[in-house]
Amino acid sequence: MTQRLPQTREVPRRLRAAVRRRVERTKQRARDYRSRTEDGAIAMDGLVFASVIVTFLSFLAGSRWTVIPVVVFLASMGVGWYRYQAEAAKITTLLTTVITVSILTLIVAFLVIESVPAVRLMGLDLLTQIRNPTMDDPALGQGLWGRNDVWSLTPMMLGTAVTTLIATLIAAPIGIAGAVFVSEIAPRRVREVVKPGIELMAGIPSITYGFIGLTIVNQYFYLEFGTPTIGTYFAAGLMIGIMALPTVVTVAEDALNAVPESIKSGALAIGSTRWQTTKSVTIPAGLSGVSAGVLLGIGRAMGETMAATVMLTHTKGFPSPVFDVFSNYGETLTTVIAFEGGNASGVHMSALFAAGVVLFVMVMLLSVASQYVEWRMYQKLGGEQ
Amino acid sequence: MSEIEPTQRTDLAEQRLTTTGETDETTQAAWTEFQFEDDAKLAVEALDVYYGNEQALQSVSLDVPDESVTALIGPSGCGKSTFLRCLNRMNDRIKSARIEGSVALDGQEIYSDGVNLVELRKRVGMVFQEPNPFPKSIEDNISYGPRKHGDLDTGLLARLFGTDDAEEAQALVERALRRAALWEEVKDRLGDNALGLSGGQQQRLCIARCLAVDPDVILMDEPASALDPIATAKIEDLIEELAEDYSVVVVTHNMQQASRISDQTAVFLTGGELVEYGETEQIFENPQSQRVEDYITGKFG
Amino acid sequence: MSSVTENRLAAADSTTGDLVSLGVIGVATLTFLASWLLLLQWVDETATVAGLSVLKLLGVGLAVIGGGLVVIGVGSRFDYIDTTPSSSAGAPVGVVFGVLWAILGGLAATLLLENAVVLWLPVAVVFGVVGFLASVLPGEDVGSTLPVAAILILLGVVVAIGGVNAGWTWSPDWSSASFPGSELVPILVVFGTLLGAWSAGKAKEGFGAEGRQAGAYYLIGSVVFAMLGVLGLLIGFIVTNGLQTTLTGASLLGGRQTIPFVGLQVAWPEFPFLLNQTGGLYVEIPGVLPALVGTLWLVVGAVSFAVPLGIGAAVFLTEYAERGRFTQVVEVATNGLWSTPSIVFGLFGLAFLVPRISGGNSIVVGQLVLGFMLLPLVLITSREAILAVPDARRDASAALGVTKWQTIRSVVLPAAMPGTITGVILGVGRIAGETAPLLLVFGGSPYPSTTPNVLGGFRFSAQPPFVTNEALLSPASALPYQLYSTITAGVFPKEIFTNTEFGWGTALVLLLVVVGLYAIGVGSRLYFRRKLHNE
Known part of the structure; x- marks a missing residue:
């Protein structure tokens, strides 16, 4: 206890010192900027920034005079570009960075703000409630979306989890096999055809997959397997898995390719077969990159909207048992937004935003995880990144 | 940025001696204070360079004369390239580098606040270890510098209005290529991509590109280390020729090359220390320092 | 086995073992393909070949594969066949077989006895242990053939004698769907033949390290073949179904x-x-022109919004900003936003942009939302391309006394252009096929009778805001949106096409546009990469 006292007194002093240093550095920067830059260029910088800020503010306010600051901006930029090109270029790139970053921040912030009413109404129940307490006879999974002002995302979260799981079970093993094939097994000529081919597959629009899923896959399961409805989690998950395949293959293949040839040659030179090299050298070395590919693929599957919207039944509830993937229920976080977003309002809209936030957070976590894993791999391999 | 008076120089040198604890080399100050009759083109005073916490150069002082070749030799990691990059402030481009001391070009301090880096680098050109032509035509590589400096106007607008300097550009390209002894080899394909040239030709192209800006000093960082013997010989001949008009500073790890082409030689040893500096002949035949002798005869380094 | 322990540099002549293995692989491949024909319903399960129903034929195929494997395994064990097996097939193989055997045992117990955990669990465990031991304990030649053969023969015989036929149905309690033999058999056969090909592939190379390589390659090769087949089929479906609609009257x-x-x-x-x-009274053959033009305007708008912003920010972050926490955070965030579901962007557009710009669905909001989606990708790819420009070039330019901005403009940006362009094209391919956000912020009438007239829509006035464009502020149609409307709206207004026919046609046009963009992107990357390596 006695030792703690001087520390607490220490903190403000250190804080003050840090602030002073920061201020000092900023002042120094300003002086540098002042001495480096011509007066005209400084005037231009000022005008440009002022006009951008006014433009944004008047846009927010919905003013009809927004066009004026835009013109000021264009004029000062034009003159500046002609007179002080280097400074104008720098300020342009800085401005684009600021705009880009603020747009992206704005999107995230807006999502969160719009979901506040739903969160305020429901609290944590938004993510956990599985019975509607306001009903006389609360059945599992019934009336959770909008009845008596109860909004719970649980059926949709389950739907997203189920479809994503099915898609991952399909896309991960086959995708990794595909990556190993393209990078390690296929002869050069085959690779040159197969690799761009798989990348082309990644470009097929999801609505097209949805259309095929609706007209062929759904029908097939309905007719042959006697599913209760046309459209099940399994059929949608299958289609989404096929959609996510190219992503997994491409990223995992890049990772296997990034394993330096010297390491592979070293293993081959001591008399192991190519498969042994692949199994015990290449795949372990590229494992992080391969898992990054799988994580990205999961993210893709989770965010997939159109195929699921078209194929699923939009009935909210819990199948019984939970792993009955052929049940008549079918709604995910993405499909509920796509299906109901057009004519929702009030708390309903806010609940949809909450669904968006849940999606966003999940996908962001997956993306950050995959980037971290990939970064680790390149660190380990001593690559350039 | 401390301004250092010439009188302080010996003190500094001595101070260094005491800090490094080299008791057997008490006369070192005299060896590194090799003087020229004319004024120095570049005068370096007590130059310290740090990369983060690591010191790459220890208080190096050295004068580079005009119209001659100065070779910097030493084992790898001794700081000779770092020293070279200080002479046109290319080290400014490395974020962690911190530089103390003074470098004067024609008596003008280049590390003072108001120095225009662009002007400095126009006067002190540089050729790198790996040939690094731009992926443009041979012609465009040569005229790149002058065009960017506004000495030549070959832009689209100028061409539209017929005010471009096409003829001047042509003359300049030819002059620079001739000076770099490359003209005869490439005169029929000036429009070809420079990356199609051989390594030796690319390096001479880089020298020509540097000459086109008309510098006073040319810095070369192991310009022949990536080349085969024939290309190396051509570059060496070129360097000797260039010494008639320019002050050339060459970093090399090849001692034979240093003895062949240079007028004076500076020997750096591990830790970024300038151990000895003098006439090339004298350094190679009669080095004053035991460590330099060991290095030159191959016992060390 | 002593005669084969010597190292062989050259492959031995083809032996009986090779012939048997080749035969097994051949039968396995045929059976594999045949079961796909059944699964894809190109062959009906009631069809007969040489008096046998196709299902029974598949069973016979499995049994033959199993028999062949028995011959190989036993032959190798008693030195009738030259092989170089390791002492054991290895624990991973053992685990796989153990699990397979356990599933088999469990299923059999459920079907034959009763569906109670007390009954099927012990049976499954016993089967699993037997499978594991059978594959691990004996030498590799026996361990990796006989356990497979047992499964295949068992399955094959049950199917071949009609124990499981087309009419047989398995309806477990936990599933709302039931599994008829007509579908279950081909699915099981697909997996069975994969196993058989793996085992026979191993045997063909005489087991050992090379055998394992061959087995693994057969397995991976078949899986990849199936994957490419399915992907190829998808495209084939769209083309065959859409071609007639698309070419109507052409x-x-x-x-x-x-x-x-x-x-x-x-x-x-x-x-x-x-x-x-698409719509309209006097149109005989409805077309997709309004949607095509809508997609075009969307792409143009998104690109002209996102590309300058993205490239500018990439230049600042790479060339001007000091590399530190800020650039790192931006990088991680942009990567995350690139994988953010498009519908989330749509939601943002709906609640933020629509009320402020047009008050309803409109082209310009669609352009902006797709631009927001494209922005992270442009930033990522152009940043990568700029980082890939060697520092030697920047140094060379700086050493000539050229200013930073001029270096960026004449050295860095030209070198980074190919990478950026490729990235942008791939991104455009993605947003051109994007549907979800359009549902919320863009789409208008599903069957429009006019194309959006954006160029002619500009009006100038002396009143603020001085410039207006009615067309940009109105909703329109785009190819993917049109496809969605066709799927969901139900009734197509013209008699010449049914709903589905028109959908296939739209899907084909959309596919051509998007895959065309992708092909250009992938092709340009290959071209630039090749050009780089040649120099």
Whole structure:
């Protein structure tokens, strides 16, 4: 206890010192900027920034005079570009960075703000409630979306989890096999055809997959397997898995390719077969990159909207048992937004935003995880990144 | 940025001696204070360079004369390239580098606040270890510098209005290529991509590109280390020729090359220390320092 | 086995073992393909070949594969066949077989006895242990053939004698669906043949390290073949189904075009599906022109919004900003936003942009939302491309006394352009096929009778805001949106096409546009990469 006292007194002093240093550095920067830059260029910088800020503010306010600051901006930029090109270029790139970053921040912030009413109404129940307490006879999974002002995302979260799981079970093993094939097994000529081919597959629009899923896959399961409805989690998950395949293959293949040839040659030179090299050298070395590919693929599957919207039944509830993937229920976080977003309002809209936030957070976590894993791999391999 | 008076120089040198604890080399100050009759083109005073916490150069002082070749030799990691990059402030481009001391070009301090880096680098050109032509035509590589400096106007607008300097550009390209002894080899394909040239030709192209800006000093960082013997010989001949008009500073790890082409030689040893500096002949035949002798005869380094 | 322990540098002549293995692989491949034909319903399960129903034929195939494997395994064990097996097939193989055997045992117990955990669990465990031991304990030659053979023969015989036939149905309690033999058998056969090919592939190379390589390659090769097959089929479906609709009324020289001023009529290509309006009273063959033009405007708007912003920010972050926490955070965030579901962007557009810009669905909001989606990708790819420009070039330029901005403009950006362009094209391919956000912020009438007239829509006035464009502020249609509307709206207004026919046609046009963009992107990357390596 006695030792703690001087520390607490220490903190403000250190804080003050840090602030002073920061201020000092900023002042120094300003002086540098002042001495480096011509007066005209400084005037231009000022005008440009002022006009951008006014433009944004008047846009927010919905003013009809927004066009004026835009013109000021264009004029000062034009003159500046002609007179002080280097400074104008720098300020342009800085401005684009600021705009880009603020747009992206704005999107995230807006999502969160719009979901506040739903969160305020429901609290944590938004993510956990599985019975509607306001009903006389609360059945599992019934009336959770909008009845008596109860909004719970649980059926949709389950739907997203189920479809994503099915898609991952399909896309991960086959995708990794595909990556190993393209990078390690296929002869050069085959690779040159197969690799761009798989990348082309990644470009097929999801609505097209949805259309095929609706007209062929759904029908097939309905007719042959006697599913209760046309459209099940399994059929949608299958289609989404096929959609996510190219992503997994491409990223995992890049990772296997990034394993330096010297390491592979070293293993081959001591008399192991190519498969042994692949199994015990290449795949372990590229494992992080391969898992990054799988994580990205999961993210893709989770965010997939159109195929699921078209194929699923939009009935909210819990199948019984939970792993009955052929049940008549079918709604995910993405499909509920796509299906109901057009004519929702009030708390309903806010609940949809909450669904968006849940999606966003999940996908962001997956993306950050995959980037971290990939970064680790390149660190380990001593690559350039 | 401390301004250092010439009188302080010996003190500094001595101070260094005491800090490094080299008791057997008490006369070192005299060896590194090799003087020229004319004024120095570049005068370096007590130059310290740090990369983060690591010191790459220890208080190096050295004068580079005009119209001659100065070779910097030493084992790898001794700081000779770092020293070279200080002479046109290319080290400014490395974020962690911190530089103390003074470098004067024609008596003008280049590390003072108001120095225009662009002007400095126009006067002190540089050729790198790996040939690094731009992926443009041979012609465009040569005229790149002058065009960017506004000495030549070959832009689209100028061409539209017929005010471009096409003829001047042509003359300049030819002059620079001739000076770099490359003209005869490439005169029929000036429009070809420079990356199609051989390594030796690319390096001479880089020298020509540097000459086109008309510098006073040319810095070369192991310009022949990536080349085969024939290309190396051509570059060496070129360097000797260039010494008639320019002050050339060459970093090399090849001692034979240093003895062949240079007028004076500076020997750096591990830790970024300038151990000895003098006439090339004298350094190679009669080095004053035991460590330099060991290095030159191959016992060390 | 002593005769084969010597190292072989050259492959031995083909032996009996090789022939048997080849035969097994051949049968396995045929059976594999045949079961796909059944699964894809190109062959009906009631069809018969040589008096046998196809299902029974598949069973026979499995049994033959199993028999072949028994021959190989036993032959190798008693030195009738030259092989170089390791002492054991290894624990991973053992685990796989253990699990397979356990599933088999469990299923059999459920079907034959009763569906109670007390009954099927012990049986499954016993089977699993037996499977594991059978594959791990004996030498590799026996361990990796006989356990497979047992499964295949068992399955094959049950199917071949009609124990499981087309009419047989398995309806477990936990599933709302039931599994008829007509589908279950081909699915099981697909997996069975994969196993058989793996085992026979191993045997063909005489087991050992090379055998394992061959087995693994057969397995991976078949899986990849199936994957490419399915992906190829998807495209095939769209093309075959959509081609007729797309080509309706089209002819190379059937149309007439009047040359202006001269009044002469010349033969002219005719392509009504691409060039006609969708709705409208007088349109005979409805086309996708409004949607095509809508997609075009969306892409143009998104690109002209996102590309300058993205490239500018990339230049600042790479060339001007000090590398530190800020650039790192931006990088991680942009990567995350690139994988953020498009519907989330749509939601943002709906709640933020729509009320502020147009008050309803409109082209310009669609452009902005797709631009937001494209922005992270442009930033990522152009940043990568700029980082890939070697520092040697920047140094060279700086050493000539050229300013930073001039270096960026004349050295860095030209070198980074190919990478950026490729990335942008791939991104455009993705947003051109994007549907979800359009549902919320863009789409108007599903069957429009006019194309959006953006260029002619500009109006200037003395009143603020001085410039207006009615067309940009109105909703429109785009190819993916049109496809969605066709799928969901139900009734197509014209009699010439059914709903589905028109959908297939739209899907084909959309596929051509998007895959075309991707092909250009992938091709340009290959081209630039090759150019880089040649120099």
